[in-house]
Amino acid sequence: MLNRQFAGLLYEMANLLELDDDNPFRIRAYKKAAMAFEGLTKDISTMTLEELMRIPGVGRGLAEKADEFSRTGRVKEHQDLRRRIPQGLLSMLNVSGLGAKRVRFLYETLKIDSLGKLKAAAEGGKLRSLPGFAEKMETNILKGLEVAVQGVERMTLGEARLRMAEVLGFLKGTDGIIRLEPAGSLRRGKETVGDLDILCSSRNPDKVITRFIHAPFSKRTLAAGETKASVELMNGIQCDLRVVEDDSFGAALQYFTGSKEHNVALRERALKLGYTVNEYGLYRTSDDKKKKPLAGKTEEEIYKKLGLQWIPPELREQRGEIEAAEKGKLPKLIEEADIRGCFHSHTSESDGRNTLEEMAAAARKKGWEWLGSADHSQALKMTNGLSPDRMREKIGKIKALNKKSKSFQVLCSSEVDILADGSMDYDDDLMKELDFVIASVHSSFKQPEEKMTERIIRAMDNPHVDCIGHLSGRLLGQREAYAIDYEKIFEASRRTGTALEINGQPDRQDLYDVHATTAKGMGIRIATNTDAHSIDQLDHMSLAVTVARRAWLEKKDVLNTMSAREVREWCDGE
């Protein structure tokens, strides 16, 4: 799958073109197309030129580049740009406060073409005498350099939600606050979050901003004006606060939730309809901006004026949601309240922290009707995986437990390893005794694409395997996804009726949202699972559901919305 590589190449080309002072709209087109290729599940190397050109934002020029890239692994114009523009200038763009204009200027005047030379020049006080640069700018560049050298860290959504709850909890009590909501990529449920965005309406904006920049979690103030402030949190993450009038809250919430691409598309639509939209409201193009807006108090008003259904934040990625909203065809997204159980959790029998009884009690307390207790199989020694004898013992234990309760059922499940050759870690007789089998890869991650793909398909062909766990195997910030052919695997999944898991562990969130969308389109059933290793991790269902929502999934697409009885029937009827 070359899509991500090609998207990366286009992003780099956009930056190089910017350094080359090329047409800004051309640069925007490259970035927009890069986004489109990133979200595409069909492999570009299997697409014809005509198919490529049907991707929104991709015309003949970029389609030909995609074609050139999949045939030759390179793009000539990209190589030309690389030859002409020093590589170091690209890394200089990562320094906060430096954009293409300033980087180019530094290169032309002082021949600075690397982070090292930039640091030396700033420390030597050589920048302050340049026109447009002064002492303050020099200091800021040095600060920006520290961050750029470390590289930009993004938090997982799970971590971001915790940090957000702390900040909101602190701000909540402030005098004069009317509404206070998280915005940005966190509200869209993106798998990782770069910084925290908070929106607030208040009768006393000064007070909120002052309290915010002096909060205990605020390490340093990056900017502070009348309507917005940014601070760096103790963990180095940036947190932005915007304060608006309550009449503009909906417009501002829409605006600061993004995504940027969604907002650009929305504004283009507004212009066609004779309106203009900003963070204060929706106006007629002909009207004075000081006039009261036609809409702005709620998001629903804005979307309605533009002839659209309200679009849930998770869908605002410019992946067809505006077209669907126009036709009134948005999905009715699954909600956490629809979930009645989880197939995948662990106990202290293998590597979990809580006993079977504790896990079951906690699941019941969440309002669930059933829980799949799916300890590891024997191959995973480091997790104390269960031998066949121990697993049979556990099956007996679960049967006894279920006799005591009618209203709550534990499924005897297991997360069985898919061994390197695609065979399963338990024999068929044992798997037959289990209610539900999740097959996962936990070893030999570096197999070539073809072998890994065959390995997983072989597991799906086993009649006892119900579901594939964390298909891509990626660990956010730690490990790349294994090389697999998604098209072939989805096809096998459809053919064998094997479900695919959306794993809600914060560093997994696996399937990827775009892959889950493709799977849904093929009629593949999805299980949203926690992979909980302790009772508190059962709350990771919220992350799994968020991924499902970003993938446009509805209640009917997800196995976990079945009642205990339906799950039993489904397991027996396979």
Next chain:
DNA sequence: GCCGTTTTCGGCCCGACTGTTTTCAGTCG
């Protein structure tokens, strides 16, 4: 670069903050 029930040419989202300036460019989201 892309795109088109106003267009195949001429558009292409919009505003806040900073640091540098005497009214604004660059950056950022």
